[in-house]
Each structure stands twice: as structure tokens, then as C-alpha cells.
Amino acid sequence: MNRAAPFWLRFGSVMVGLLALVLPLPAPLDELRPYLLALVLVYWALETPGGGGIAAAWLVGLLADVLAGTLLGEQALRLAVLVFLVQRFRAQLRFFPAWQQAAAVGLMLLNDLVLMLVLRGIAGAGLPPLGVLLAPLLGTLLWPWVFLLLDALRLRHRERTGRR
Amino acid sequence: MIQPGAPAPKLSETAAGSLPLLACIALSAVLMVADHRGELSPHVRATLATAAEPLWRLAALPVALWRWSDTHLSRQEVLADENIALRRELQLRDAQIARLEAVAQENARLRELLGGKTGYRLAVRMAGIVEVDLDPWRQRVRLDLGSAEGVEVGQAMIDAGGMLGQVIEVSGRGATALLLTDANHAVPVQVVRTGLRLVAVGTGRSDALRVPNIPRSADVRVDDVLVTSGIGGRFPAGFAVGRVVRVGPDESRLFLEAEAVPAARIDRGREVLLVMRGDPEGPVGPPEDGP
Numbered sequence: 260m261n262r263a264a265p266f267w268l269r270f271g272s273v274m275v276g277l278l279a280l281v282l283p284l285p286a287p288l289d290e291l292r293p294y295l296l297a298l299v300l301v302y303w304a305l306e307t308p309g310g311g312g313i314a315a316a317w318l319v320g321l322l323a324d325v326l327a328g329t330l331l332g333e334q335a336l337r338l339a340v341l342v343f344l345v346q347r348f349r350a351q352l353r354f355f356p357a358w359q360q361a362a363a364v365g366l367m368l369l370n371d372l373v374l375m376l377v378l379r380g381i382a383g384a385g386l387p388p389l390g391v392l393l394a395p396l397l398g399t400l401l402w403p404w405v406f407l408l409l410d411a412l413r414l415r416h417r418e419r420t421g422r423r
Numbered sequence: 424m425i426q427p428g429a430p431a432p433k434l435s436e437t438a439a440g441s442l443p444l445l446a447c448i449a450l451s452a453v454l455m456v457a458d459h460r461g462e463l464s465p466h467v468r469a470t471l472a473t474a475a476e477p478l479w480r481l482a483a484l485p486v487a488l489w490r491w492s493d494t495h496l497s498r499q500e501v502l503a504d505e506n507i508a509l510r511r512e513l514q515l516r517d518a519q520i521a522r523l524e525a526v527a528q529e530n531a532r533l534r535e536l537l538g539g540k541t542g543y544r545l546a547v548r549m550a551g552i553v554e555v556d557l558d559p560w561r562q563r564v565r566l567d568l569g570s571a572e573g574v575e576v577g578q579a580m581i582d583a584g585g586m587l588g589q590v591i592e593v594s595g596r597g598a599t600a601l602l603l604t605d606a607n608h609a610v611p612v613q614v615v616r617t618g619l620r621l622v623a624v625g626t627g628r629s630d631a632l633r634v635p636n637i638p639r640s641a642d643v644r645v646d647d648v649l650v651t652s653g654i655g656g657r658f659p660a661g662f663a664v665g666r667v668v669r670v671g672p673d674e675s676r677l678f679l680e681a682e683a684v685p686a687a688r689i690d691r692g693r694e695v696l697l698v699m700r701g702d703p704e705g706p707v708g709p710p711e712d713g714p
Contacts, residue, residue, distance in 0.1 A: 274478075281482045281555040286690070290559050313443040317450070325471040326478055328557040328599065331463065332454030339447035379560065382459050388559055 265416050272299045272409060273319055280327050290390025293397040296323055297341055297371060298405045301364060304345040305353060306413070316342040333378050337371050344370070357403050365399030465576070465592065472594040479555050479565055479597070486554040547581070547696040548572070553597065562605035562629060564588075566695070569596040577657055579698040585663030585686035586610065586651055587695055603664070604629050604689055612664050613652035617642050620652050621681075623664055629689045632665050637679040643670055649683055659698055663687075 276296030284292060300319065304312050320335030327334070344367055345352065352363055372395050376387065457463045553565040568574050570593045580587045580600050588602040601608050606627040612634070613620050619641055623632045637643055647667040653660025665683035673680035 277478055278482050281479065281557065283483070283486050283554045283556050289556050292556075292559075313447055317447040321454075321471075322475065325468070325475045328561060328563050330455050331458040331468070331471075332451035335454070336448060336451035339444060339451070343441070343444040378455070382455070391559075 265413075268409070268412055268416065269303060272302075275299070277319075277323060277326055280323055287390070290388040291393055291397055293394055293401050294368060294371070295398075295401070295405070297338060297368060298364070298398060298402055299409070300338055300342055301345050301367070301402075302406060302409050304342045305349060308349070312342050312346060313339050330378075330382055333375070333382075336378070337374055340374060341367055341371055357406070360406070361399050361402045364402045365395055368395035368398045371395070468592055469594040472592065472597065472599070476594065476597055479553055483554040546699040548699055550574075550580075550598075550695055550697050552693055552695060557599075560627070562588075562602040562608075562625060562627065562689075563591075564600050564602065564695075566590070566598045566600055566697075567596075568697070569594050569598055571595055573699070574598045574697060579658045579662075581662055581696050581698060582687045582692045582694075584688050585665075586658065587687040587689065587692075589657065590697070600695075602629070602689060603685055603687065604632060610658060610664060611652045611654040612649040613660075614643060615648045615650055616644075617647075619643065620654065621649070623649060623683060630684060632683040632685055634667070634681040634683055635673060635678070637670075637681060639672075639677070639679055641679065643667060643679065643681055645670060648686075 273296070276299040279292070279295040296319070300316050304316070316338040317335045320338035321332070323329075323334040323338070324331050348363070352360060355363060372391070379387075454463075458468075548568070550566045550568040553567050555565055557563045557565065566574070566580075574590060574593050576590055576593055578590045580589060586603055588600050588605070588608065590598050591601045592599040602625070603610060603623075604625040604627070606625050608625040609622050610624075611620065612623045619637075621634050621637060621643075623634050626633050634643075634649070645667055649664040649667065651658040651660055651662045651664055663686035665685045667681045667683050669682040670679055671681075672678070
């Protein structure tokens, strides 16, 4: 039985995360954009043990930097730190009930936000738009749905390959 | 977390666990510093942008589809009405241009008399904006023309209203442009009424420009129009930049600071004009004083 998640699901979900980064939204929603790419990477870090996750997250982050036009290496650094945190607390996170897991993910997104503000502060960017502060909250609310959707897709694939 | 019964983790284990992270942080730091100081080879970003191009196009698809259905599925009466309105607008513009043509000829004749060489020749090329949202902290747009179409770094970008920004990065099939209102953008301007030369910098908001360091003795008023002065040679002279809406003392109280509204429609246009660099327009800068 093939237990590993299929390549297309990993690749596809990361692509969707990247697209969500630049998908045009109406002006007030633009600032509130939840960091879907981070959620997707958190999911894969939770589900796949072992090394390589940080390096992969860094490379995906580099692509995200180019795509969104941020300073080259900024999102790469943020996503690498995020995946590192998930790997550290993987044992606890995996067995949390859904709401607790969402809260933990929210905290990590908040940490990510602080890291972003520090990095941009050093780079000399101006004050952030206020909506940016609400983005982690939206990400937290979105997390259970991302988790359920990716889990359902993965389990369905496993069942299908198991039956064969 | 260390369980009471479990053996304490060895130092080598924890070090090995965070080694990839440290490597990533170091790499990122190097990249960010290099990118921020502009020391990264333009080829690096251009190559990466080529890889990202399909994703940009894909992200722009929903809006493109919406626009397409909007034009192809809207009712005929609506289209007819719009057509009439556009026709009227065109007629009005034609009349204005005809008048301007006469003024331009007169201007050219006067310049000839004065022996001046600087003219207002203009060669432009229309480029479409790819409908993607780049980072909201930075005022940038993605254009659908690239080096294959002759776009170069540093080209000025205008729209019907006036100055819009400049091209900062070009890849094969697309380019990224920095808008006038980005916090990292500055443009040399001139007050039309008095000829006073100033520099307008972006604020990060799409509806405001800042004009710092105006001497207290200078004559700048609300409703003054700012145009590009052409100093520095990057922007052609004479494009509208903005209109002053507020003048007041700055933080140090030694200078005045003005706030201006951009003349171009920064966040509304779908198409922009890129000013092509034709023949060099003679000497750049203020005219030398005659003997």
C-alpha cells in the first residue's frame, strides 16, 4: 500500500497556495489576504516526518518572493522558520483537537507576522496597512477547512490505491 | 519538551535538527541584503521571473475571463450606449488635440527662433497590466511586455493622466514596474506656475505623493500643478505628476512639505503607455546660461 501522499496533491496544493498569494482581490480584502501557502506547508510538515521539509519550504518561499515581488529571501526565511516550528512540535500538534490545533497554527502565523514586520522594518519599509494585522486571524479560521480538505483528498487517494 | 523519564537529548542531536534552519536563515540573509542593496545580478531576478510568469498569467485568468464575459455577454443596448458616449468623448478630444497641434507648431517655431533643441517628441507603446495583486506594501504592477518587445529597465510609464512610474525589471515576456507612489520612488518635478524645481517621493499609498524639503521662502500653493522636470534624464520633461493639496511646515520646521495627489489614475487603469527611448533629446538638465 502506498502510504506516501501522491506527488500531484503536494504539488497542486502548493501551486494553489502560491496562486492565492497574487490572485487579484478587491482593494479592502487585499490586505486581509490569509497566508494560504503557509497553511499548506504546515499541513505537509505535519503529515510527513523526516528531514528535507525545511529546505523544500525555503525553495517554495523563494518562488513566492519572486511571485509577490517581496524582497528576495524574505518569505523563504519566514516559511523555513514556520516549518521548523511545526517539526519541533509535531508530536503535540498532531494529537491536538481541531480547535486547539487551529489556535496553535494561529500563534505560528502571528509569530510569522512579527518576523515579517521585523524583517521589513530592517529593510526600511513604511508602516504596514492595518488589515495585515488581521490576516493571521483569518488564517486561523481557515486552518480547519484546509486541514479537512487536504486530509480528505489524501485519504481518498490512499483508499483507492489500497483497493487496487 | 523533555519528559522526566526520557534521556536528555544530546547536544549533537539538537544541533543537527536546527542545522538546515540555520543554513536557510544564512542564505536568506545574504539574498535579502544583496537584493535590498541592488547588488543582485539582474539576470537572477529575470530568470526567476521567467519561471514565475505562468503562475502570474494563471492568477490573472479569472479577471480576464470576467472582462471577456463582460464584453461578450453584455446587452446590445448597453454596448450601444457606451459606444455613443465614447464617440462623443473622442470628438471632444479631437477638437482639443487640433487646438494643441496649432500650439505645438507655434511652440516649435518659437524654439527654432530661440535656437533651442529640446522638444517634446514622444514615442510610446501600449502595454497591458497583468491583473495580479503583488505585495500590498509595495506599489508595483506587472506588465505583459518584456525584453522580446524591446522594453528596457528605466523606461518611463505614463497613462492618459500623466506620469505613472518606471520599469525596474524585465524578463523575456513580462516586466515589473515601480509606481510613482511606492515609498522607494522619487521623481524630479517642477512647479508649472513658478518653475521651482523639487523632488516628489511616494508614500506607499496610491492616492498621495510627498514633496519634502521645500525652502520656506519658496512659492508653493495649494492647487499648484507639478510636472516632470526632465532632470536626471530618466523621465522625459513635461508630464503631469500631480496637484498640490496641502502645504505645511515639516517636522523640523525649517522647511515646508507639500502633499500632492497623483495626476495619473494609479489604481484604475488596465493599460499603460511605455515611453520608448528614441534618439537622445539633446543635453539633459537645466539650460546653461548664455554669455
